Amino acid sequence: MAFDPAVFPRCDQTPVWEGLARHYESEGKDFDLRQAFARDARRFEDFSLDAPHVFCDLSKNLLGRDTRAMLTELAQACGLPAQRDALLGGETVNLTEQRQVMHWLLRYPAQQAAFTPPAFDARRAELAEVHATLEAMLAYAERIRADEGITDVVNIGIGGSDLGPQMAVAALQSFADPARRRMHFVSNVDGHELDAVLRGLRPERTLFLVASKTFTTIETMTNARSARDWFATQGGTDVARHFAALTTNIDAAREFGIETTFGFWDWVGGRYSLWSAIGLPIAIAVGTTRFRELLGGAHAMDAHFATAPLEANLPVQLALLDLWYRNFHGFGSRSIAPYHSSLKRLPAYLQQLEMESNGKRVDRQGQPVSFATSPVLWGEPGTNGQHAYFQMLHQGTDVTPVEFIAVREAAHRLPGHHEQLLANVLAQAQALMQGREDAGGHRHFTGNRPSTFLLLERLDPASLGALIALQEHRVFCSGALWGINSFDQWGVELGKVLARDLTPRLASGDVSGLDGSTAGLLKRLR
Numbered sequence: 296m297a298f299d300p301a302v303f304p305r306c307d308q309t310p311v312w313e314g315l316a317r318h319y320e321s322e323g324k325d326f327d328l329r330q331a332f333a334r335d336a337r338r339f340e341d342f343s344l345d346a347p348h349v350f351c352d353l354s355k356n357l358l359g360r361d362t363r364a365m366l367t368e369l370a371q372a373c374g375l376p377a378q379r380d381a382l383l384g385g386e387t388v389n390l391t392e393q394r395q396v397m398h399w400l401l402r403y404p405a406q407q408a409a410f411t412p413p414a415f416d417a418r419r420a421e422l423a424e425v426h427a428t429l430e431a432m433l434a435y436a437e438r439i440r441a442d443e444g445i446t447d448v449v450n451i452g453i454g455g456s457d458l459g460p461q462m463a464v465a466a467l468q469s470f471a472d473p474a475r476r477r478m479h480f481v482s483n484v485d486g487h488e489l490d491a492v493l494r495g496l497r498p499e500r501t502l503f504l505v506a507s508k509t510f511t512t513i514e515t516m517t518n519a520r521s522a523r524d525w526f527a528t529q530g531g532t533d534v535a536r537h538f539a540a541l542t543t544n545i546d547a548a549r550e551f552g553i554e555t556t557f558g559f560w561d562w563v564g565g566r567y568s569l570w571s572a573i574g575l576p577i578a579i580a581v582g583t584t585r586f587r588e589l590l591g592g593a594h595a596m597d598a599h600f601a602t603a604p605l606e607a608n609l610p611v612q613l614a615l616l617d618l619w620y621r622n623f624h625g626f627g628s629r630s631i632a633p634y635h636s637s638l639k640r641l642p643a644y645l646q647q648l649e650m651e652s653n654g655k656r657v658d659r660q661g662q663p664v665s666f667a668t669s670p671v672l673w674g675e676p677g678t679n680g681q682h683a684y685f686q687m688l689h690q691g692t693d694v695t696p697v698e699f700i701a702v703r704e705a706a707h708r709l710p711g712h713h714e715q716l717l718a719n720v721l722a723q724a725q726a727l728m729q730g731r732e733d734a735g736g737h738r739h740f741t742g743n744r745p746s747t748f749l750l751l752e753r754l755d756p757a758s759l760g761a762l763i764a765l766q767e768h769r770v771f772c773s774g775a776l777w778g779i780n781s782f783d784q785w786g787v788e789l790g791k792v793l794a795r796d797l798t799p800r801l802a803s804g805d806v807s808g809l810d811g812s813t814a815g816l817l818k819r820l821r
């Protein structure tokens with residue numbers, strides 16, 4: 296169905312936007328967290344939200360009741376509920392590529408769904424295909440899991456065909472059996488990465504998964520060709536058993552010589568694809584039941600997003616807060632601090648999710664926007680980050696909102712560790728807010744530095760699925776408020792074109808027509 300962006304005012308075209316600007320000048324910019332807690336004994340309760348598998352404490356943010364109400368009004372004024380319904384109704388919301396955006400359908404169960412999206416009868420055929428592909432992929436994952444001859448699985452893919460599965464496999468490592476099977480991820484065209492992995496492998500014990508939505512991405516095709524050559528020169532036989540492709544371009548995979556293929560659809564964006572065949576490494580690592588739990592957790596969050604009122608809708612409220620910080624406070628980045636070492640790849644995953652989705656300077660009609668869009672996302676697991684860059688978070692000149700992610704129950708039994716970890720995450724959020732007076736200067740902490748606290752009961756497939764779906768919907772909401780297309784990525788194209796031109800020049804030395812710097816560097820690099 297046609298999606299008409301002109302129906303939805305951009306945030307800056309609504310009267311609420313002006314009101315928010317005035318409100319920021321009169322109160323917002325001087326908001327003091329310490330005073331807010333002193334004034335309001337119920338602040339924690341009133342600024343916390345419970346969503347499926349995720350509890351969120353928003354109370355340590357620079358946000359009062361008035362601000363929250365005005366922001367929620369902004370969401371209404373931008374038609375956010377109708378934009379969400381367009382997404383879930385299968386409208387062509389990705390206008391520049393003329394595509395629907397339906398990653399949420401990949402986790403929609405065959406039975407007992409928690410919500411019914413708009414115009415859902417039109418989705419039945421696609422849903423049947425989703426489930427047929429899922430069944431085939433999970434059956435294959437179980438065959439690999441049962442095959443004692445396969446000890447190493449190498450996923451070759453980049454961007455969304457790498458970051459999602461890599462992040463999830465690491466996050467769910469306590470549900471996998473590393474003694475039985477090692478999972479490797481090769482993404483970079485830098486041969487050092489593939490070479491280091493290949494050195495530890497034997498062809499007859501290895502399964503290569505070539506993961507690429509388009510099956511044209513230069514890095515992935517270069518790595519896949521090198522892996523295939525290595526397999527042959529090491530005496531590997533039976534490519535059919537040792538290579539599989541995860542792609543929407545089945546013909547290209549066959550032409551490459553891969554018979555075992557698992558498909559998906561153009562309505563799945565790369566950075567939203569871990570729920571599709573791109574999730575095969577996750578299914579191999581943790582098995583069918585766990586993979587279905589991952590989908591189930593995401594579906595529960597989809598239902599929350601689709602049905603919760605705006606004030607209680609966690610993705611919506613996070614996106615509104617993000618907008619408040621980015622467009623009014625002018626904060627340029629958000630630091631992601633997962634206090635769980637298994638979430639070590641989460642910051643990298645979220646970087647692609649948010650920055651590739653919302654790092655845009657024009658709106659859906661191609662008009663430049665006059666406000667800031669995606670913040671920079673960055674981070675490392677706690678407590679490691681505390682001994683690296685938290686100094687800047689506490690005492691630097693920039694204010695950076697921090698998103699803490701903590702997990703109540705540990706998956707190990709080592710005494711004392713988890714209490715220390717939890718004490719540290721609490722202490723960091725507390726220190727950022729409270730600060731400390733010191734006349735001498737060096738030991739002075741200004742405090743009043745905002746943070747959000749996301750809490751999972753335990754890190755399991757369902758909670759991971761919910762956490763990721765939460766972030767996906769939050770990114771969609773920010774994009775919808777800003778009036779941008781969160782689902783294309785034209786910004787990655789120019790570099791690809793230029794690299795194609797420069798590759799043969801590195802061999803030939805031809806620098807004609809190049810700028811002085813590129814020509815000079817190319818000569819030195821030869």
Ligand SMILES: O=P(O)(O)OC[C@H]1O[C@](O)(CO)[C@@H](O)[C@@H]1O
Nearest residue numbers: 454455456507508509512565787
């Ligand atoms: O899965 P593919 O088609 O190889 O693409 C990989 C990645 O490349 C991009 O197109 C751009 O870098 C990402 O959006 C995508 O996730």
